[in-house]
Amino acid sequence: MTALPEPFSELSGFVEKWDLPGTNERYACRLSSSIRELEDFHGALRARLPEIKAYLDGKPFADYTEDDRRLARLVFAWVPVAEAVEVFKQPRVPDSKMYWDVKFEPEV
């Protein structure tokens, strides 16, 4: 499934790659992407982020549809992508050979 809430359907092309369950998978996907791919996703989602936040803040987590959760996961995957693009200018944190094994984290 790649469907997103209708107002954000233009972002559905990013779903297949970036709809990931948690930080371990998101960071691994960042590492296996080129900086150009990261920049494309970064720019496209950033342009709609204020509206996405307003939309998802408009209902309690318990009322989220699967499409809403997919949209939320897309934003959560965007965070480490934004860090790579804006802070490190490359997919990997310089001089790091590994990443954490993230055991627990909240998800919607």
Added chain:
Amino acid sequence: MISLPKRADERWTDRLGMGHGPISLEDTISPEFFELEKEAVFRRSWLFIGRVQQVPRPGDYFTKEIEVLKASLLVVRDKEMGVRVYHNVCPHRGNKLVWDTHAETEQAGRCTMFVCKFHGLGFGTNGDVAKLTDPKAWLDNQGKALHLAEVRFELWHGFIFVNLERGGPSRTLREFLGEHFWSGFDGFAFEDMTERFSARANAKANWKTMIDGFGEVYHAATTHALPFPAAAEMVSAGASFTGDYYGTHGQHRQYVMAGYPSDFYQFDYERITQAFGTGPRHPFAKDYMNLPDGANPTQVKNWGTSSNMFFPNFYLQLYAPGWIVTYAMWPLAYNRMRFEIEMWMPPSRNFSEMLSHKSGISMFLEAALQDFSLLEAQQAGLETRAFDTYPLTDEEVCVRHFHQEIYAAVDKYKQEVAHS
């Protein structure tokens, strides 16, 4: 306890009564020293193994491996809502009780009974045997008397500490922590911190290298120059990036540092997600900024972090606007360690808040990855023995204090062994 601000012309190192000499790096590179450390440091200390918030409901459990003392522990919430800590070992034939596929991998879950994989004996959350296989075969009813071995533990604000001293603890947890910490944190709502982030990693480095890494703040301007350009720019301009308070309390120590204003951002993604390299910026439902005196002894204004370093291997760090991080550095060998980060905050109430939390944690982990990634290079450098000692600046007074306490504990142990 020293709680007055330092004079401008004063050194923390002098104020805290420490010398200026270099530190021997033997405690970081010597296998023989590590063998002594097991008994002298880890056996004789109260060890942090988790929070009661990890087992909120009856039957919730987790296992904890303490390789340095060859211990495997089982922490469980019993039916009466009490927390229990047992050795994770079946009292019948000594098989490890809770494990899956790899005996050394920690587990967590919820159940009403722990069943041994060997003969199917079951134990309730109260530690009593609850199921015997072939009860009639037991001689003299010895089966019915089986009970999981209890581990001495105490709680401080929901933090679980165990003691594995032979013959029982020589100090209570209160005596071990000291009054500064024991009562000095009363009033901070640790119980509100229930949203959990957790990460692990192993490194080929001595466990103390990571403790030293977090023992001062001025590395941030170099190590974290990319995520913290503000710190790097400040230092380039000739200013110091320093702690605002350092203190030592028995075997433990702490520093406090002021933070940036809550509307200060360095990157676009930080502003839109309401996060900073040191965590979330979205306001919590409650105000946690008035820290108790134990956590901020000189009441540093606009505190950003209060880092509390408990002997031997536990950090409790409070960050503005009021969330907590625990670090535990567990030795696996003299030159190998497991590092555990747990980050806890008040639960997210909506999407923007969760995004703020996750964004803050994301960069927090990437910055911690920068710290962690240095360790193997540091261990390799130290092990060349190009130098026998290293010098420490006044900003590294906590590093100095930590190694002083390690050497003191090992010396004391050696004397005891010599006299016995």
